[in-house]
Amino acid sequence: MLENITFGQYYPSDSIVHRMDPRMKILLLILFIVNVFCASTLYAFIPVLLYLVTAVRYARLPAKMMLKGIKPLRLILIFTFILNLFFIQGQTVLLDLGFARVTLESLKTAVLYALRLLFLVMGSSMLTYTTAPVPLTDGLERLLSPLKAVRFPAHEMAMMMTIALRFIPTLLEETDKIMKAQSARGADFETGNLIRRAKAMVPLLVPLFVSAFRRAGDLAMAMEARCYHGGEGRTRLHVLKMTRKDYIALAVSLAFLALTIVTARLTA
Amino acid sequence: MDEIIRLENVSYAYEDDGPNAVSGISLALERGSFTAVLGSNGSGKSTLAKLCNGLFLPNAGKVLVDGLDTSEEDNTWEIRRRVGMIFQNPDNQLVATVVRDDVAFGLENLGMDPKEMPGRIEWALTKTGMLSFADKAPHLLSGGQKQRVAIAGVLAMKPEAIICDEATAMLDPQGRREVLEVLETLNREEGITVLWITHFMEEAVRFRDLCVMHEGEIALRGSPEQVFTEPERLKQYGLRLPEMTRLSLELRQAGADIRPCLTGEELAKEVARLYAARPLKGLTLPPEKAEPEASPEAESGRVEVALNKVTHTYQQGSPYQSTAIREVDLRVSQGDFVALIGHTGSGKSTLAQHLNGLLKPTSGTVTLNGEDIHQKGFDRRRVRQQVGMVFQYPETQLFEESVKKDIAFGPVNLGLSAEECDERVREAMEMVGLDWDTEAEKSPFELSGGRMRRCAIAGVLAMRPKVLVLDEPTAGLDPEAREQLMALVRRLHRAGTGIVMISHSMDDVARHANRAVVLQKGQIVMDDTPEEIFAREEALRDMGLDVPQVSALGALLREKGVPVAPRLIRRGQVLAALVRLLSGKEGQENA
Known part of the structure; x- marks a missing residue:
């Protein structure tokens, strides 16, 4: 049933990475992205790979799942690879097809970019695999809260994300119900050309919007009744606290970053 | 006397120059009292509730909570902490994705020290019997459970009073009992004042003090014994006797x-x-x-839908696989009035959605007059036309700019001519009691709750179904609208339409159905006349089902x-x- 859908890609477990402060995990992801971009030669990817493997092992994530995460991206990967392969200019020709040619330089660049993309995706999914949506929004809110000084609505954004997560299953259920109700009146959502199908969505979308607005009104009232008045003076049940493991992880990440930079320099 | 809430000559209007939703009400609630406010839709009872915790501020008069004036802005948050509120729709008042976090929401807003929260949350969840659900996602809970979480969220803030604004209107009988029992316990054990807004008369008899509202005023107040000896006045106010x-x-x-x-x-x-x-x-x-007898339906052209050994499994092959109905055999024809009863989650809705091909059986067949409706080349529209389906809260499917156009949606989809569509819309509107001259061009969203529902049902009737499936058609309606709607269903049945009605109200089943089918865990366990089925009181109670009140009375006698x-x-x-x-x-x- 629709109600069993889970969100994000959170993989529940009690590993040390799961228990880390979400703020640190977000910071580490940023550090990892820097790390990936510092890897400017193929050799420099060895420390990056080692780092990722270490992280995955400590998070006790099945390798299969990491690979599954890349699957939806395979088209983009192949596409950029081919694009780089044929359109980067270079001296050492490996293959000449007449209308296009592959050079050693273009092959190197293509592999490098593909690897970067791959690692970026796996690194970000590490965050979503090991952090449930609520701590994730909590972490984001608190990392962004210094920006409140420049009127950036960090709390409001996080609250919006939480509410969205809460209501997605409810709205999915409702979509299913309205779709069936209109089908029972002979509506047809499946056949016809694009315009016809777009038109067929009206009987679905209008009730859905009406209901979403009604829910929003109800919820706003319920929140006010429970003394919600914005982020000011608000405390949180889940107190985020950095512990030793967070600092160790930070140190390890910095060490790997240094290693990547050194390797890149040496093999440039 | 120690008063927790005091209204002095309070009036409130939604629009500046509009009519008063509440006019000149004076009311005092003693600390620890247990009061119900009764009234039909539009009587002003919800407005009254929202005036009591400062969600609405009076246009005239004064509302005092524990001596604090709601009109003074500085008091707002202290008032809302002292007077908690539970709303009608269980889905629309939970904020967080985990029960525990939701209960914490109010405490977080109060700026409570995080160290104190877990203890308070656990206490509140224990009091409402929801502790074992602390780490569950709200959308996986039943309606009654969701409302109990909402109560826990309010309770955690240690309120003096809890106002329930039709908190049970969208629940099944069991959920209704759960919620009312929790509040009775809180009133008894914690001394929390309860103000209970409802239009269920059977709930009202459990209160010591009743206020009946009509057109924005308190028309009657007293003990149930006093209030319920005024049947004529109650009827005039759109209410009925228990x-x-x-x-x-x-x-x-x-x-x-x-x-x-x-x-x-x-x-x-x-x-x-x-x-x-x-x-x-x-x-x-x-x-x-x-009462006129049902017209004997014409022998020729009699429509019959049948499920033959139908099993339906959701998400087959995934880890979430669940079988909703198993090997169900059911035959429904014109002239039947079948009540489908069963506990929430027993598979009633899944079964009903097979009757017109909205769901395809995982195994087994569905036939219309002997023809398999899922076989290749069978026009699905034919079954959709012959078997109409009215979902729960059908008014949520309205979408057109006018009543007329919305009702015509079905006939247009059938490919009928404009004249034919028009005629059917007129006919359907007349059947449900909507007025062509004044209401056909109106937006369906301007209609009142009961009329909106009838408009949605007209949209199904315009397809001229031979069998009509209704999923809890009276849910959420006040007594008068409920009576009118059941009268409509009876009329349809007398005119020869086969009726399949999912219902939690055993009184309605007893009054109207000529056959009842009981589902348990996806299987039909009884299929007989209501008389025979309600004679098996014990078996029904074991399944968490009730019997009609008069049957229970018979047993007591x-x-x-x-x-x-x-x-x-x-x-x-x-x-x-x-x-x-x-x-x-x-x-x-x-x-």
Whole structure:
């Protein structure tokens, strides 16, 4: 049933990475992205790979799942690879097809970019695999809260994300119900050309919007009744606290970053 | 006297120059009191509730909570902490994705020290019996459970009073009981003042103090005994008597010396007392209103839908796989009035959605007049036209700019000509009691709740179905709208439409259906006349189902030695039987 859908890609477990402060995990992801971009030669990817493997092992994530995460991206990967392969200019020709040619330089660049993309995706999914949506929004809110000084609505954004997560299953259920109700009146959502199908969505979308607005009104009232008045003076049940493991992880990440930079320099 | 909430001559209007939703109300609630506010839709009872915690501020008059004036802005948050509120729709008041976090929401808003929160949350969840669900996602809970989480969220803030604004209107009978029981316990054990807004009369009898609202004013106030002896006035206010009170008053009308009773127990006691003194003289039955019989449907062209060994499994092959119905055999034809009953989650809706091909069986077949509707080349539209389907809260599917266009949606989809569509819209509007001249061009969203629902049903009737499936058609309606809607369903049945109705109201099943099908865990466990099914009270109770109030009364009477015949499930039948018994005529008839 629709109600069993889970969100994000959170993989529940009690590993040390799961228990880390979400703020640190977000910071580490940023550090990892820097790390990936510092890897400017193929050799420099060895420390990056080692780092990722270490992280995955400590998070006790099945390798299969990491690979599954890349699957939806395979088209983009192949596409950029081919694009780089044929359109980067270079001296050492490996293959000449007449209308296009592959050079050693273009092959190197293509592999490098593909690897970067791959690692970026796996690194970000590490965050979503090991952090449930609520701590994730909590972490984001608190990392962004210094920006409140420049009127950036960090709390409001996080609250919006939480509410969205809460209501997605409810709205999915409702979509299913309205779709069936209109089908029972002979509506047809499946056949016809694009315009016809777009038109067929009206009987679905209008009730859905009406209901979403009604829910929003109800919820706003319920929140006010429970003394919600914005982020000011608000405390949180889940107190985020950095512990030793967070600092160790930070140190390890910095060490790997240094290693990547050194390797890149040496093999440039 | 220690008052927690005090309204002094309060008026409120939604628009500046609009009519008053609440006008000139004065009301005082004592600390620790347990009060119900009754009223039909639009009587102003919800507005009253929202005035009590400062969600609405009075246009005139004063609202004091624990001596704090709601109109003073500085008081707002302290007032809302002291007076918590539970709303009607369980889905629309939970904020967080985990139960525990949701209960914390109010405490976080108050700026409570995080170290104190877990203890408070656990206490609140224990009090509402939801502790074992602390780490669950709200959308996986039942309606009653969601409301209990909402109560826990309010309770955690240690309020003085809790206002429930039709908190049970969208729940099944079990959820309704759960929620009311939790509040009764909180009132008794924690001394929390409860203000309970409702239009369920059966709930109202459990309160010590009733306020009846009508057109923005408090029209009646008193104990249930006082309020329910005014049937004429209640009717005028769009309310009805509780079934047992009605029966006791009818007995009194028939000449029996009986006081108005609120519950079955009271009534059984009273009747037993009278029975001991039988024969009573001068008892007469009011003449029965004869209801026209269902027209015998034409033999030719009789439509029959059948499920043959139908099993339906959701998400087959995934870890979330679940079988909703298993090997179900069911035959429904024109002329039937089948009530589909079962606990929430027993598979009623899944079964119903097979009747017109909205769901395809995982195994087994669905046939329309013997033809498999899922076979290749079968026009699905034919089954959608012949078997109409009215979902729960059908008004949520309205989308067109006018009533007329919305009702025409089905006929247009059938590919009918403009004239034909028009005619069907007129016919459907007339059937449901909407007025063509004044309402056809109106936006469906401007209609009142009850009329909106009838408009949605008209949209299904315009397809001229031979069999109509209704999923809890009266859910959320006030007593008058409920009565009108059931009258409509009866009319359709008399006109020869086969009816399949999912219902949690056993009183409605007893009153209207001529066949009842009981589902449990996806299987049909009983399929018989309502009389036979309700005779098996114990088996039904084991499944978490009720029996009609009059059946329960019959059982109580037999326990007390009053020999009412079993299998009487309608109030009229019981009344007649009691009058015969009390006047000592039963013996003669048997002789």
